[in-house]
Amino acid sequence: MSAHRPYALLAEITHRCPLHCPYCSNPTDYCRATASVADPEAGRRSACPTTALTPAHAKTNYGELSTEEWQRVIREAAALGVLQIGFSGGEPLARRDLPELVRAAREAKLYSNLITSGIGLDDTRVRALRDAGLDSVQLSFQSDDADLADKIAGAHAHERKLDVAANIRAAGIALSLNFVIHRRNIDRLPQMIELAEVLGAGRVELANVQFYGWAFLNRAVLLPTREQVDRARNIATAAKTRLAGMIDIFYVLPDYYETRPKPCLSGWGQRYLTVNPIGDVLPCSTASSAIPELRFENVRTRDLDWIWRESESFNRFRGTQWMPEPCRSCPQKEIDFGGCRCQAALLTENAANTDPVCEFSPNRAIVDEVLRNVHSSRNHAHDWTYRINPSAPSSFESSRALA
Amino acid sequence: MRTTAISGSAQPRLTNGVRLQTDSITGKSVLLHPEGIIELNETAHEILSRCDGRTLDEIVQGLAQEYDADPKALATDVRETLADLHQRRLIEYA
Numbered sequence: 001m002s003a004h005r006p007y008a009l010l011a012e013i014t015h016r017c018p019l020h021c022p023y024c025s026n027p028t029d030y031c032r033a034t035a036s037v038a039d040p041e042a043g044r045r046s047a048c049p050t051t052a053l054t055p056a057h058a059k060t061n062y063g064e065l066s067t068e069e070w071q072r073v074i075r076e077a078a079a080l081g082v083l084q085i086g087f088s089g090g091e092p093l094a095r096r097d098l099p100e101l102v103r104a105a106r107e108a109k110l111y112s113n114l115i116t117s118g119i120g121l122d123d124t125r126v127r128a129l130r131d132a133g134l135d136s137v138q139l140s141f142q143s144d145d146a147d148l149a150d151k152i153a154g155a156h157a158h159e160r161k162l163d164v165a166a167n168i169r170a171a172g173i174a175l176s177l178n179f180v181i182h183r184r185n186i187d188r189l190p191q192m193i194e195l196a197e198v199l200g201a202g203r204v205e206l207a208n209v210q211f212y213g214w215a216f217l218n219r220a221v222l223l224p225t226r227e228q229v230d231r232a233r234n235i236a237t238a239a240k241t242r243l244a245g246m247i248d249i250f251y252v253l254p255d256y257y258e259t260r261p262k263p264c265l266s267g268w269g270q271r272y273l274t275v276n277p278i279g280d281v282l283p284c285s286t287a288s289s290a291i292p293e294l295r296f297e298n299v300r301t302r303d304l305d306w307i308w309r310e311s312e313s314f315n316r317f318r319g320t321q322w323m324p325e326p327c328r329s330c331p332q333k334e335i336d337f338g339g340c341r342c343q344a345a346l347l348t349e350n351a352a353n354t355d356p357v358c359e360f361s362p363n364r365a366i367v368d369e370v371l372r373n374v375h376s377s378r379n380h381a382h383d384w385t386y387r388i389n390p391s392a393p394s395s396f397e398s399s400r401a402l403a
Numbered sequence: 404m405r406t407t408a409i410s411g412s413a414q415p416r417l418t419n420g421v422r423l424q425t426d427s428i429t430g431k432s433v434l435l436h437p438e439g440i441i442e443l444n445e446t447a448h449e450i451l452s453r454c455d456g457r458t459l460d461e462i463v464q465g466l467a468q469e470y471d472a473d474p475k476a477l478a479t480d481v482r483e484t485l486a487d488l489h490q491r492r493l494i495e496y497a
Contacts, residue, residue, distance in 0.1 A: 083440055084440065136436075202437075
C-alpha cells in the first residue's frame with residue numbers, strides 16, 4: 001500500500017459552459033486539449049488540430065469521455081481510496097448523462113458534489129440528481145447585484161440562479177454558494193453574504209480569485225487593491241463569527257497579498273486528482289495549461305491506479321526531494337509544500353521553483369511588481385477578455401452573451 | 404464553551420449534506436461533508452453513530468452502559484464533542 005492515496009476526484013466532465021466569466025481557471029487554449037485526442041503522441045506539441053486529424057467522436061462530443069468511460073473512472077477512483085467526487089467543468093449540466101454519473105458515484109459510495117452555474121438546473125433535473133444520490137450542490141454567483149453579476153458572467157444568468165437556489169433547497173439537497181472575489185465585486189462582500197443568508201445556504205465560499213487560465217490572462221483587471229483585500233478579510237472574519245453554527249464561511253486568501261504560499265493541494269499527488277473532459281489525469285486541474293512540459297496520462301490508455309502511483313506527472317513533485325532552495329532547508333516545507341507548482345511555472349517559467357508568493361522566494365519581486373501596478377491600471381469591464389467555449393459543433397444552447 | 408445550553412432531550416442529527424461512512428482503505432469512520440473529509444476518533448464515532456433520533460440523554464446513558472463509565476463525566480465529553488461538531492455545522496438539533 002502506497003503512503004499516498006487520493007481522497008477526492010475532481011471530474012471536469014466538460015469544458016462547455018453557458019457563462020463567460022473572465023476569472024475562469026479553465027485553460028485558455030482548448031485547441032491543445034482537442035489535439036491530444038486527435039493524436040495523443042503529437043498531443044500538446046501540435047498547434048490547433050486540423051479537421052483531418054479529428055476523429056469522428058471528437059467532432060460530435062469534443063472528444064469528451066463517454067458515459068461508460070466516466071463510470072469506469074469513478075469505479076477505479078473508489079478502488080484507489082477516493083471518498084469524494086466533485087462534478088465540475090465547464091458547466092457539468094451541459095452533459096445530459098450527469099444523473100447517470102452521479103448514480104455511479106453513489107454506487108461506489110462516493111460523496112458527490114455538483115459545482116455548477118445552475119443554468120439548466122430546472123426542477124425536474126434537480127429531482128433527478130437528488131434521486132440519483134447527489135449529496136451537495138455548490139452554486140456559483142458572480143455578485144448579489146443582478147446587473148453586475150450578468151456583466152461579469154457575460155450572460156443573463158443571475159435571476160435564473162435565484163430560482164435554481166430555491167429548487168435545490170426544495171429538493172432537500174445541501175446548498176453552498178460560491179463567490180469568486182475580484183476587484184469588481186469585492187466591495188459587495190457584505191451583500192453577497194446576505195444573499196447566502198436569504199437563500200438559505202448552509203455554506204458560503206468566498207474565494208479570492210486565483211490567477212490561472214482565463215484569470216491569469218485577466219489579472220490586471222481582476223486583482224483587487226490592498227485596501228479592498230484588507231476590508232474584505234475583516235468582513236469575512238466578522239461574518240464567520242456572527243454566522244457560526246448557521247452558515248459555514250470558507251474564505252480563500254488572496255495569495256499575492258500573503259507572505260507565505262498556500263499549501264496547494266496539500267502537496268502534489270498527495271490527496272487530489274483531476275480528470276479533464278478528454279480523460280487526461282492531472283495532479284491539479286490547472287496543471288495542463290500552466291506546466292506545458294509535463295506529459296499527462298489518459299484514462300483511455302492507462303488505469304487510474306497506475307497513473308496515480310507510477311506516472312511521471314504524479315511523481316514529479318511528490319514529497320520534498322524535488323525541492324530546490326530555499327524550500328529544501330525550510331522548516332515550513334512539510335506545511336506549505338513549496339506552494340503552488342502551477343503558479344511557479346506561470347510566474348517564473350519553472351514549475352520546480354519556490355512559489356514566488358513566498359517572502360523567501362528569490363522571485364518574490366515578480367509578485368511585488370504586479371501588486372505595484374494594481375493602482376496604475378484603472379480598468380473597466382470592457383477591458384477583460386471573456387472566457388469563450390471550446391470551438392466544435394454543438395447542440396448545447398449557451399446563454400446569449402452580452403454585447 | 405456553552406456545552407450546557409443544549410437540553411438533554413434535544414436530538415442531535417447529522418446536518419443535511421453530511422454523511423457518516425467507513426473508509427474502506429483504513430477501516431476508520433469518516434464524516435463526509437461539502438468541503439471535505441473528517442477522520443473521526445473512536446469517541447466521536449461512538450457518539451455520531453448514535454445520532455439517529457435518540458436524545459442527548461439517551462446517547463449518554465447508552466454509552467455509560469456499554470463502556471461502564473460514569474454518566475456525569477461522559478455527559479461532559481459528549482456535550483463538548485457535539486458542541487464542536489455543531490459549531491462546524493456538521494450536526495444540528497431536532
